[in-house]
Amino acid sequence: xxxxxxxxxxxxxRAGAPKGKYALIILNQPFSFPLLSRVxxxxxxxxxxxxxxxxxxxxxxxxxxxxxxxxYLPDLIKGDLDSIRSDVRKYYESxxxxxxxxxxxxSTDLMKCIHSIEQKExxxxxxEQYDIVLLGGLSGRLDQTIHTLHYxxxxxxxxxxxxxxxxxxxxxxxxxxxxxxxxxxxxxGQTCGLLPVGVDSTILSTKGLRWNFTEQESSFGGLxxxxxxxVPEEPTVWVKTSRPIWWVAExxxxx
Ligand SMILES: Nc1ncnc2c1ncn2[C@@H]1O[C@H](COP(=O)(O)OP(=O)(O)OP(=O)(O)O)[C@@H](O)[C@H]1O
Ligand SMILES: Cc1ncc(C[n+]2csc(CCO)c2C)c(N)n1
Numbered sequence: 458x459x460x461x462x463x464x465x466x467x468x469x470x471r472a473g474a475p476k477g478k479y480a481l482i483i484l485n486q487p488f489s490f491p492l493l494s495r496v497x498x499x500x501x502x503x504x505x506x507x508x509x510x511x512x513x514x515x516x517x518x519x520x521x522x523x524x525x526x527x528x529y530l531p532d533l534i535k536g537d538l539d540s541i542r543s544d545v546r547k548y549y550e551s552x553x554x555x556x557x558x559x560x561x562x563x564s565t566d567l568m569k570c571i572h573s574i575e576q577k578e579x580x581x582x583x584x585e586q587y588d589i590v591l592l593g594g595l596s597g598r599l600d601q602t603i604h605t606l607h608y609x610x611x612x613x614x615x616x617x618x619x620x621x622x623x624x625x626x627x628x629x630x631x632x633x634x635x636x637x638x639x640x641x642x643x644x645x646g647q648t649c650g651l652l653p654v655g656v657d658s659t660i661l662s663t664k665g666l667r668w669n670f671t672e673q674e675s676s677f678g679g680l681x682x683x684x685x686x687x688v689p690e691e692p693t694v695w696v697k698t699s700r701p702i703w704w705v706a707e708x709x710x711x712x
Contacts, residue, residue, distance in 0.1 A: 458635040463620070463627060465499035465590055466644045466708070475499050479588050480577075482570045483509035483531070485540055486593030489624050490516060491711040496590050496622065497529060504573060506566035507536025509593070514545045530554055535573055536566030565604060567594065571612070588618040595623050595705075606703060610655045613701055628705035631696055633659075638694040638704070640665075640687055646707035651675065651682040651696065659700035665691040675702075 464475035481500035485508030493516065497503060505513055510531070517526040526548070534541065534549055535557045550556055559569045574587055594605035609619050613630045620629045627645070649666070653659045658676030663669045667686035675681060687694065687706065696704065 458637055459632075461618075461629075461636060461638040463639075463641065463644065465496050465620075466622070466627065466711075467641065468495070469498060474501075477588055478583075478585055479590055480504070480574050482506055482567065482574075482589065482591050483513055484567060484591060484593030485509050485512060486597050486623065487512065488516070488592050489712070492622070492624055492708075493529075493592065495711065496592060500590060502574070502577065502587065503531045504533040504535060504570045505531045506570045507534070507538055508540030509566075510534045510541050510549060511545050512593075514542075514548065527552065533557065533570075533573060535559060535569050537561070537569075540566075565601075565608075567591070567604070567608060571608075571616075586617050589616065589620070591619070591621045593623060594621045595626050595628060606654050610701060610703075622708070624711075625708060626705050627708055628703055630701050631698055631704050632701045633699055634697070636696045636698075636704075638696065640692060640694060640706075642687070642689055644709060644711070645687060646709045647686050649685050649687055649694075649704070649706040651685065651698075652703040652705065653677065653681060653700065654703050656700040656702070659698050659702055661699075661702070662697040663695065665694040 465479055479500040481496055481503040483505045517529055530552050531554055533555050537560050538558045546556060574589060578586060595602055605621055609630050612619055613632045620627060651661060653675045658674050660672055661670040661675050662672055665688060667688055
């Protein structure tokens with residue numbers, strides 16, 4: 458059974474950053490400072506996908522007086538670089554941030570960043586993979602959102618854990634099998650969904666939700682569990698699925 462916890466969304470603690478090995482990819486979508494600071498501090502390596510660098514730069518330029526930008530320097534900016542602004546590129550280059558242009562028109566900036574994490578893992582010769590946190594990717598342009606759903610669905614065969622996070626949602630792919638999701642109700646809101654994306658149908662069983670399934674079929678032609686609810690008294694949600702599905706939960710305002 459796969460166990461799922463989200464320590465990268467917990468408030469900073471005196472014990473320091475979560476023990477897990479996390480890598481962050483900042484996509485070109487809006488995010489708040491409280492969300493950024495939590496995931497940033499939890500991750501050991503951080504990368505901006507092309508225009509994600511503009512988001513980081515602009516968010517950290519809005520504070521009067523101090524310049525927090527220099528405390529949030531990514532390890533890498535990568536993509537076809539058709540979205541990064543010249544002032545942003547100039548600033549990060551002046552801070553010695555590596556900027557890599559990859560003009561391939563058959564892979565997205567997200568894919569290019571994932572490739573860099575794989576190269577890093579190879580270079581480090583590490584046994585353990587990075588768990589990957591995408592900041593953004595679940596809202597905005599529908600083709601990009603579907604790309605996130607599609608790509609993470611595909612990545613499940615080679616990557617153990619890849620999460621997509623926005624100010625509204627956290628979601629990831631539950632591969633076929635059994636899963637125990639540990640719920641921090643201070644971080645997650647009420648609603649959640651079990652989405653059979655990219656599969657004809659799945660047989661689902663759940664425990665710990667307001668509306669549970671028992672060996673029930675779920676498909677786009679039939680039933681899809683949207684607007685389901687977490688139950689405040691339940692510390693875990695158990696899911697059994699015969700095919701991969703997307704799990705999404707609402708995020709509380711972290712401010
Ligand atoms: N409007 C959007 N909605 C959702 N995700 C987005 C959106 N725009 C960008 N992204 C994500 O951020 C990444 C970087 O985006 P950017 O705007 O720099 O490049 P793009 O040219 O639009 O995307 P790509 O080159 O990857 O097709 C994309 O690969 C995608 O994952
Ligand atoms: C069938 C097909 N559809 C779309 C694209 C376009 N495309 C996909 S990824 C990418 C890079 C964006 O930075 C671009 C332009 C393609 N190549 N092949």
